[in-house]
Amino acid sequence: MPRTKFQTLTEQMFYILLCLRQECYGMDIMDKVPAMTLGRVHVGSGTLYNLLEQFLEEGMIRETKVEGRRRSYILTQKGRETLDSEYRRLCARVDDYRSIFGEEEEI
């Protein structure tokens, strides 16, 4: 079934929003995400540009500073709620895993 937009987040969406807990230049997110995930997750420049536009349109982030073409953003309340919702969904997954295999079998 197709994913309803932003009802659930992809890994890249999740980390972009996470980076924006603190004000941050859009472009810098490309470096922050791999650093945050020890190189496990990378966000492509095209993907990042488009996601920032979409987050902005949805009111999940807002622009804080514009210096030429460099723009910085920060998470909004709506963005925070979306992140929280995704966090709870991930936790629920972890809980379900634990209830089946138990703590001791965790990898």
Added chain:
Amino acid sequence: MRKTKYVFPAFSFYDRTGIQDYLEKQAQNGWMLEKMGGFGWKFRRIEPKKIHFAVTFFPRASMFDPGPSEKELTFREFCAHSGWDLAAASAQMQIFCNDRENPVPVETDPMIELENLHATARKVYLPTYFMMLLLGIMQMMNLISSWKYTPLDVLSGHIYYFNALCFFVLITMCAAELTGYFRWRSKAKKAAEDGLFVATSGSCTLQLVLVCILTAALILLLFSFAEPKMAVMFAALIALIFAISAVSVGATALMKRMNLSATANRIATFALILFLSFAVAGAGTMGIIRAMDEWWPRDKEVVIYEHNGITYELYKENLPLMVEDLLEVDYDGYDCHWSKRQQTLLLGYSAAYQLPRLDRMDAPSLQYRIVDVKAGFLYDFCLNTMLASNQDAWSEDIYGNITTDEYRQTDPTPWGADAAYQEYNGDNAHSTYLLCYGDQIIELEPDWELSEEQKAIVGRKFG
């Protein structure tokens, strides 16, 4: 050694995999993409090396934009930040290159890529392909209608075969692009749910094959015209169409350089295309025809005369059967002309007339059509077509009875023919005959009743 080269690559609009692979191969062979324009892709010589390419779509861009918008420039800066520099851009399509070892791709979310590509497709490519498909189908229906009403012209005219081929190619190309895109999109959408990208495979080979077939057909057509003058005129008309396209592309580029807004450029370009398509194409066509009439050496004798203050031209061509062969006439002011002469591998079809000048309409006249059936299986079809060709003519008597013209079989012996038919309307016999000699079917229309002796002369001329 050449420092630049131009190529006209044939890629499906959505074939990012094909384009990327092609550009990577070019870079490995020492050619780097520099510009994509209406006249082809420009490459410049570089040291052969491994370069990665990424084809992306920026739906907000337009081919009429005077330059990249602020948003487009920001997008390009994002790409540059991760080592992707713009190689070339054409309207919505932006091609980036990166010579790093393992660069992070420009697109890492297949759903986002799919959304951008589809937004571009809906804005530009899909409406264009649907419109061209519709045009192709309408023209094909037009040809089918020609087949219905004038099948002998269609079978004997190379131009009909060429037109049919052109519209078949147009329909096939558009259908291939549209079905290819929607099939790929359907697969790509499912895969994108799992975060996977699907490689594209456009109809590049099909397009190349079709273009080659079309080019070969065009060359064959040019050599197939009975008169070289017609071939030159046709070539001039094709050149005119290309010139109009080139002027439109050039004008759009010029207005972009002049920093005209996208809206103004779009309106001016469409107005120019309309003007060029109707006014210039019409005037150009007339100009070509007049110039050819003026300058092309005449291969037949033409006599000019005046009647009631109007100037008329009459021809003096050699015809296989003349009024003089059948009658003693003391008049040499005839207009003798082949009004149609065309043939294909299937059928030859010609028509000739010998008519007196307008100031001597009392002199006897003669008209005939000759159908030369080269493909035996078409013989019955052609005969039946000619037998039925006069059925649209009808007359009404004083009692309101309607009768139509029809051919009735008659004795072929006086004609020395395999079969002979005479036209009737009710009980009235007309002096119009259909005569069969081997593979030839002749429709003969003298304006007097032929004697047995004259019929025998016709038999000796055509038999």
